[in-house]
Amino acid sequence: MTETQRVNMGKQHPAPYKALMALSAEAEGAAAAAGLDPLLVEMLKIRTSQINGCAFCLRLHTRDALKKGESPDRIAVLPAWAETGYFSETDRAALRLTEAITGVADGHVSDEDYDAAAAVLTADQVSAVAWLATVMNAFNRVAITSRYPVRD
Template identity: 75%
Template sequence: MNDTRRVNIAKQHPASYKALTALNEEVQQTMAAVGLDPLLVELLKIRASQINGCAFCLRMHVRDALQMGESPDRIAVLPGWEETDYFSETDRAALRLTEAVTRVADGHVSDEDYNAAAAVLTEDQVSALIWLAIVMNAFNRLAIASRYTVAG
């Protein structure tokens, strides 16, 4: 990895970071209000961070998920979720939509991906899930662009 120092944009523009964290808090409250499982919410954060390659967010959300009681096996197979029986139909729909939002540059959010989520989630849950993916992707980009330190 390149050792070039980067500006920590969260510290450089604290009002912008404060606005992002306020949005994150609102989204977390919404996730709870619409009845999405907190363990699923953590898995969605992990999955977006895996796709984006954000080591800082991965470390944080894997630790959070384990502390909340998530199975190490489910976390371990998350990149291959489609190949396992560890995930419910709701989990699969949420993971699929989160991946589509995270990979929006690869073909937008297809009707197929959206409809798979809409078939098992309420409109409020779909909306909250999309907001979660948006916020998680923003945090991933903030940490990656600023090269947040992740050391052993």
């Protein structure tokens, strides 16, 4: 990692950061209202941050997930979720859609990925997962661009 000093976007322009925080709270509220497990919500944040390589958000949401009671084993195998028996059908559908949304630079969310999620999740859950992924991707970009520090 380079030591080049970066502008902290959240401090330089606090109003947009506060708006992003408010959007995050709304997305989490939508997820709760749609019946998504709070542990799944944290796992979606972690998976998005893994894909984006955001160390700051990875540490933050891993700690949050552990505090909420998430299993260290599930967190450990999250990058290979499709190869394990740790995740429910709902978890798998949400993770697949989250990965597709996070990877839009490699191609749009395919009908196959969307249809797989829609076959398991309700419309409210699909929308909530999409909002969670959208917000988490935005947070990752803020933290990565600003190079939020991650130290012992």
